[in-house]
Amino acid sequence: MSESDTRELLARLAASLFARGFSVGSAGNISVRLEDGFLITPTNSSLGRLDPARISKLDASFTHVAGDKPSKEVFMHRAFYMARSDAGAVVHLHSTMATAVACLPDVDMSNPIPPLTPYFVMRVGRTMPVVPYYRPGDAAMEPAIHAAALGARAVLLANHGPVVSGKTLTDAVYAAEELEEAAKLYLLLRGTQPRLLTPVQVDDLLSTFG
Ligand code: 13P
Secondary structure (H helix, E strand, O other): OOHHHHHHHHHHHHHHHHHOOOOOOOOOEEEEEEOOEEEEOEOOOOOOOOOHHHOEEEEOOOOEEEOOOEOOOHHHHHHHHHHOOOOOEEEEOOOHHHHHHHOOOOOOOOOOOOOOOHHHHHHHOOOOOEEOOOOOOOOOHHHHHHHHHOOOOEEEEOOOEEEEEEOOHHHHHHHHHHHHHHHHHHHHHOOOOOOOOOHHHHHHHHHHHO
16 A cells, blocks of 8 residues: 555544544554554644644654654554564554553453453454553653563553554554453453353464454
8 A cells, every 4th residue: 555545544544533432632643554664643633633644754763754743652653563573553542441441450460351252352362461551652661562562462551541553554443443342341241250252262263363
């Protein structure tokens, strides 16, 4: 896909996430890998109203080379790209349900949301750890995210929100949407004893769908 088509797609998917309440105000940021670098949403921009031509461009070393000033979370995205050669895009949201789970003190920090549904497993994978709280824009979170991303396609930032990678931009957006739904189900079912997918069922999903 050309850079110009990628810019258009990023703006369209971001607007769709915003329209459905997955991000509000200027929260969230999205990046995508190009052949010669990365696109990332500008800092303080609303995902609902991105101008494709003004989306920030970074070179392959994550240096800003064109477009508006990039998100202050460039290092959060860099942590994923450096940890995962399969990451073609990264979506960070403050979506309500996933962020609610990221605020719970009594969850399994190595994997707070159990395998409730196939699409959560297929899109997000086997594990999604919680990374300890850091102030938004604090570069100190990069090593912690990098370490977690080595073994997971997505992480929850404590008291902040999800960061989700995917092979393509569309895949990363789908995964962020599935994560939000899984978080909602998990919160709905808290205090009950839901039937979970078994380890064999999880293995079957991952070997069939990757
Ligand atoms: P930016 O506007 O700099 O992308 O930051 C938004 C955000 O979601 C911080 O975590």
